[in-house]
Amino acid sequence: MDNDFFGDEELALLRSHGIALFARRVIFDAQPPMTQEQIAAVQAVCAGPLPPELLALWRLTAGGRVDYDLHLRMNGNEESVGWSELFWNGSDSFHDLQGWIGHELEGAKEAAAESDEAWDGKLTLLPIGGLEDCDRIYAVVESGADYGHILAWKHGLPTAWAHEMHEDGMTTVAHDLCAAFEALHLDEDPLDPAGEYFTGQALLEYLDQRHQEHGLTIELMDKLIAFYRRAMIDWQTPLADGTLGQNGPLSRIALRHAVATDDAELVDRLVAADVAVDGPLHGSAIATDLALSHGAHAAAAALVRAGAPVAPDALDYIDNAVSPELVSLLLAHGAQPSPTAIAECVACGAPAAARLIASAYAQTHDDLPTAYASVRDGLLAELESSLIEVREGRLTHYLGLAGLTKRVDHLQSFSL
Known part of the structure; x- marks a missing residue:
């Protein structure tokens, strides 16, 4: 054959x-x-x-x-x-x-x-x-x-x-x-x-x-x-001829590509072609979850504006510096503010986004200082432990020595 x-x-x-x-x-x-x-x-x-x-x-x-x-x-x-x-x-x-x-x-x-x-x-x-x-x-x-x-x-x-x-x-x-x-x-x-x-x-x-x-x-x-x-999978041809939305597996591959390349224009084209953006795309992660976890913020914004669902805990999995504008968009479309989201934004070097989430959290909760301090201390301990292991050569971490050091510094220097 x-x-x-x-x-x-x-x-x-x-x-x-x-x-x-x-x-x-x-x-x-x-x-x-x-x-x-x-x-x-x-x-x-x-x-x-x-x-x-x-x-x-x-x-x-x-x-x-x-x-x-x-x-x-x-x-x-x-x-x-x-x-x-x-x-x-x-x-x-x-x-x-x-x-x-x-x-x-x-x-x-x-x-x-x-x-x-x-x-x-x-x-x-x-x-x-x-x-x-x-x-x-x-x-x-x-x-x-x-x-x-x-x-x-x-x-x-x-x-x-x-x-x-x-x-x-x-x-x-x-x-x-x-x-x-x-x-x-x-x-x-x-x-x-x-x-x-x-x-x-x-x-x-x-x-x-x-x-x-x-x-x-x-x-x-x-x-x-x-x-x-x-x-290689060809999803471009069915996208061009208007049939991509009829093929679920191909649609998901195309959508994962849009996220991987942070391509907001492609997101818009896929949505226009009736590609579903509301089901699991990787594991249980929906499209907006995957975009946020990969730092594909342009794609994430395009997805939200196109009507893709936003999980209540979407902001808890931020792993890159995110803009206040995107945070506002996510909060307006279903994301819930949490101490975890605040701490993750701080660690990633997005203090303005962290304060925006903190303000939203404080509107419905009266425990902001203690709740944030608890999450921050736990995250800080985890990062410091990883930092020690990386320095001693006992651990390989995706953030590397410099990335871990920055996140520790961000958490230690930030105050609400």
Whole structure:
């Protein structure tokens, strides 16, 4: 299915550089094919036959890495599922297939013991990939209507993680492995990324290393990147022809792009094209939540003016200096003033916005000084603790040493 792009000689050259193609997707750091004995060992612990598509993959490569986007609805959220690893035997890391099989067998044994149910020692769900220990991809390996389906499982995070899923979730990716691979896509062009960290970065770095250290030619590397970019999602064409609003998944990708690029004009175009702006866009975060947390303030203002909902706690998740004008707009459209919002604005270097929120809070509460002091002290303690760990080299923080220092200074010097 990939021979329309590469000749046999090119495929062999790519394979020599640890690159394999499966279901029109790129696998890199690809392992040798799985032996028949290894396949038989996996089959022995499965309740039904291994799906033919999985056997085809393993006869091509025992596993490796992939670098694509995958968004699925899970527990009512719009979840980004991490599927960067294809498990393989012999790995000494999170890639280890036999390690994950052992983990699943132990879990199934414990579940059977707790429920006093008989268990035949066989798995109905076979772990085949995922991301470390937080996201997992399974193949259904028992006879029945779901046989061969590919499922995604995601670990719930503590409630302190705003807008994340707080309970474990599972949903179907596709009816078979080939369809699941084809569900992997690129939201953005990896050659023109919207941010510092982007999907495709790991593959491009791998290819550069193969070129610099192992002789992968520029011509073949460029051809592989062109093949890889075939997985890019095209939402621009349906936006231009007026049909984008009819496609929910494409609409959400376009809206996330508008937020990532802080593009107020694009927001207006999307709204004019009937793109919905009121549902979960990333986790449980709605569009305005995502824009505010990313510092996309122009996009946030455009969203609010276009009628996008504003969560009552929207101001609690400010993570960049915000203008008083945007705060006023948010307060007028449903955001509630809180001591947390005041402290976050102070820490981010937005004292005028903080005072505006404080004034609004004081209109309905008489505990402003003590409530703010309590939140400030807690946030200050957290930042100072992180600052010490960063200085001692025990922690890597997204704000860095300078950013943490500024936030501490802002909180210590501000007074209501």
